[in-house]
Amino acid sequence: MKADPSGVLTGAHYLDGDFACGEGAMAAGCRFVAGYPITPSTEVVERISRRFPMMGGVFIQMEDELASMAAIIGASWTGTKSMTVTSGPGFSLMMENIGLAAMMETPCVVVNVQRGGPSTGLPTMVGQADMMQARWGSHGDYEIIALCPQSPQEAFNLTIDAFNLAEQYRVPVMFMMDECVGHMTERVVIPPAGELECVPRRLTAKKPGEYLPYAFDGGLIPEFARAGDGYRFHTTGLTHDQRGYPVMSVECQQENVQRILDKIRLNVDKIVRFDEEQTDKADVVVVTYGITARVARAAIDLARKEGVKVGFLRLIVAWPFPEKRIQELAKKVKAFVVPEINRGQMLLEVERASAGQAPAIGVPHLGGGVHDPHDIAQAIVEAAK
Amino acid sequence: MSHEREIIDQAEMRSDVHPVISVTPDHEVLVENHPLAEYLRMDRMPHIWCPTCGIGIAAKCFAEALYELKVDCTKVAVVSGIGCTGRVAGYMKLDAFHSTHGRPIPFATGLKLCRPELMVAVFSGDGDLVGIGGNHFIHAARRNIDLMVVLVNNFIYGMTGGQNAPTTPLTARTSTMPFGNYERPFNIPHLAASCGATYVARWTTLHVRRLTRSFKEAIQRKGFRFIEVIAPCSTLYGRLNKLGTGFDLMKYYRDASEIHNGADTRDVQIDFQGKLICGKFLDEEKPTYIESMHEHYRRVLGERYVPMPDTGGWINGQD
Numbered sequence: 001m002k003a004d005p006s007g008v009l010t011g012a013h014y015l016d017g018d019f020a021c022g023e024g025a026m027a028a029g030c031r032f033v034a035g036y037p038i039t040p041s042t043e044v045v046e047r048i049s050r051r052f053p054m055m056g057g058v059f060i061q062m063e064d065e066l067a068s069m070a071a072i073i074g075a076s077w078t079g080t081k082s083m084t085v086t087s088g089p090g091f092s093l094m095m096e097n098i099g100l101a102a103m104m105e106t107p108c109v110v111v112n113v114q115r116g117g118p119s120t121g122l123p124t125m126v127g128q129a130d131m132m133q134a135r136w137g138s139h140g141d142y143e144i145i146a147l148c149p150q151s152p153q154e155a156f157n158l159t160i161d162a163f164n165l166a167e168q169y170r171v172p173v174m175f176m177m178d179e180c181v182g183h184m185t186e187r188v189v190i191p192p193a194g195e196l197e198c199v200p201r202r203l204t205a206k207k208p209g210e211y212l213p214y215a216f217d218g219g220l221i222p223e224f225a226r227a228g229d230g231y232r233f234h235t236t237g238l239t240h241d242q243r244g245y246p247v248m249s250v251e252c253q254q255e256n257v258q259r260i261l262d263k264i265r266l267n268v269d270k271i272v273r274f275d276e277e278q279t280d281k282a283d284v285v286v287v288t289y290g291i292t293a294r295v296a297r298a299a300i301d302l303a304r305k306e307g308v309k310v311g312f313l314r315l316i317v318a319w320p321f322p323e324k325r326i327q328e329l330a331k332k333v334k335a336f337v338v339p340e341i342n343r344g345q346m347l348l349e350v351e352r353a354s355a356g357q358a359p360a361i362g363v364p365h366l367g368g369g370v371h372d373p374h375d376i377a378q379a380i381v382e383a384a385k
Numbered sequence: 386m387s388h389e390r391e392i393i394d395q396a397e398m399r400s401d402v403h404p405v406i407s408v409t410p411d412h413e414v415l416v417e418n419h420p421l422a423e424y425l426r427m428d429r430m431p432h433i434w435c436p437t438c439g440i441g442i443a444a445k446c447f448a449e450a451l452y453e454l455k456v457d458c459t460k461v462a463v464v465s466g467i468g469c470t471g472r473v474a475g476y477m478k479l480d481a482f483h484s485t486h487g488r489p490i491p492f493a494t495g496l497k498l499c500r501p502e503l504m505v506a507v508f509s510g511d512g513d514l515v516g517i518g519g520n521h522f523i524h525a526a527r528r529n530i531d532l533m534v535v536l537v538n539n540f541i542y543g544m545t546g547g548q549n550a551p552t553t554p555l556t557a558r559t560s561t562m563p564f565g566n567y568e569r570p571f572n573i574p575h576l577a578a579s580c581g582a583t584y585v586a587r588w589t590t591l592h593v594r595r596l597t598r599s600f601k602e603a604i605q606r607k608g609f610r611f612i613e614v615i616a617p618c619s620t621l622y623g624r625l626n627k628l629g630t631g632f633d634l635m636k637y638y639r640d641a642s643e644i645h646n647g648a649d650t651r652d653v654q655i656d657f658q659g660k661l662i663c664g665k666f667l668d669e670e671k672p673t674y675i676e677s678m679h680e681h682y683r684r685v686l687g688e689r690y691v692p693m694p695d696t697g698g699w700i701n702g703q704d
Binding site: 004006007029030031032034053054055056057058060062063064066067068070071072073074075076077078079080081082096097099100104198200201226227228229230231232233234235236237238245246 | 484
């Protein structure tokens with residue numbers, strides 16, 4: 001369905017990534033945001049809290065990030081598209097209820113404008129070190145989807161995609177910005193509402209009495225019933241059967257958890273998204289994401305001047321990881337180079353996917369700034385030898 | 386007679402009725418559904434609570450209140466946290482959410498704000514609501530968010546095996562305070578009242594009629610409504626403190642309860658096996674969070690203000 005025009009600020013704007021993300025959320029139909037102030041993410045909710053009252057949206061500043069995450073799950077069960085926004089320390093607090101959203105299969109979007117960590121770290125300075133936390137941060141086996149924008153324009157576009165993926169797969173979607181993209185101001189073009197596709201909540205057509213909240217006869221993703229529509233359903237963070245009733249058994253655990261893994265794992269090909277350039281004849285492929293992707297482009301230019309055949313693969317969807325594509329490339333290239341603003345996180349995924357067929361060389365940066373392109377270029381040149 | 390027996394046996398075996406069976410003087414067998422069966426998930430019975438536990442009584446009084454008020458149950462949601470009382474949502478035939486430990490209040494806040502037409506009740510234990518969830522409790526009261534919060538207080542962590550709670554009276558023994566508790570407990574009605582709750586009551590599970598009446602009142606009020614239900618846990622609190630059976634605990638409630646409606650909540654602290662001041666302590670009207678939001682935005686934004694639709698945010702308005 002098309003976007004609600006009241007949430008779409010059509011036109012060309014000069015916005016930072018945080019504002020653009022907020023605009024993307026409103027354009028996607030998000031009408032509930034709960035959050036707790038944290039640098040460098042706060043501008044997202046500042047933007048939203050200024051515009052929500054005019055479009056039927058509610059923003060509430062909760063007492064902490066635990067509450068913010070819990071509130072958006074509750075809100076989502078009314079069918080209202082919901083989001084919370086944070087950075088590292090708050091992201092840590094959200095992990096508990098991110099697990100609940102995964103288990104209850106609640107569509108929602110969690111924005112993390114990454115800063116340097118661990119702990120309080122570098123509140124105003126860039127980091128990309130929450131990538132593994134986004135994937136594994138809550139306890140137990142579960143799957144999420146994570147996206148990484150590289151510019152304010154993408155912060156807008158991909159936020160809409162994040163909401164759409166959350167609806168399609170009934171998962172919490174992690175929107176993994178970084179401080180640089182969040183605070184970088186660029187031209188952002190917002191199209192007319194009629195050109196924006198929004199995935200609506202997949203509400204069940206079944207009648208109360210016939211409906212089971214976690215029946216999945218038609219596919220891996222159950223149909224949704226909203227609170228207040230007469231279904232009088234039950235849902236829980238406990239392992240549950242198709243009725244949403246707790247069942248403490250090996251068989252139920254197998255059925256319940258396997259399905260919430262499979263709904264992502266068996267749809268990986270539909271979900272993965274990356275930008276790929278000149279990988280055909282490349283000796284070295286640079287795999288990166290977010291702000292580092294833009295720095296890496298400068299490095300690639302430098303390396304090409306030195307005569308190295310360099311390809312480029314930018315993760316747009318970081319989780320699920322494009323394992324198959326890396327496997328294919330690993331057969332052809334001499335090495336992968338993986339610059340990122342952490343000590344080597346997505347590097348581990350590249351390594352795992354290439355399974356020893358090509359080495360993966362990390363170019364770490366511990367945060368607070370972006371790489372010097374020369375450092376990445378040097379790694380590329382070395383790798384090509 | 387054997388024909389009667391047969392009808393009774395058949396009725397008892399059917400899973401779709403939860404029969405109240407009576408036989409008329411003319412030997413006619415009447416099979417009726419229990420009037421509260423409609424409010425409970427009878428397909429989940431028997432419940433997990435121990436014999437003599439008071440949580441079921443609290444849940445039953447809530448169901449009774451819904452029944453007596455003829456509340457439209459399609460517009461009531463109940464949210465629980467984790468623990469023994471955390472299981473209440475699982476047995477209520479409402480839109481029911483068994484959320485995470487300590488978080489039912491913020492979960493319920495999201496539900497209420499996005500579907501304001503719902504009556505949202507939070508049903509959870511003392512450890513859940515004022516232990517791990519204490520921060521959410523005080524802030525929800527401060528905001529006067531439209532929730533009916535029912536806290537079943539059994540003075541102990543039951544589900545995990547009898548550990549010390551923020552409500553354990555001084556000197557009471559728990560599995561983690563084996564030599565007696567020296568940590569000062571919360572006076573929860575006072576906490577709720579001082580943070581801004583608009584309705585505050587406390588009853589024990591002995592006071593079923595008064596408790597039901599409080600539920601009925603609270604359901605009809607707005608804002609942050611708080612009911613503390615003192616409930617026996619003979620399995621842990623009773624056993625660890627050598628207080629006898631569930632029956633003995635109920636006898637204690639009878640002997641030690643004093644009803645002081647309108648009591649100053651500063652005076653309702655509970656001491657070990659001491660006086661239990663019960664009653665309706667507070668019942669006042671204050672603008673709720675949602676009312677304040679509407680009022681404020683209408684004043685400053687006028688016509689430009691678009692409130693959240695009663696049935697939820699935009700995407701649903703389109704179907």
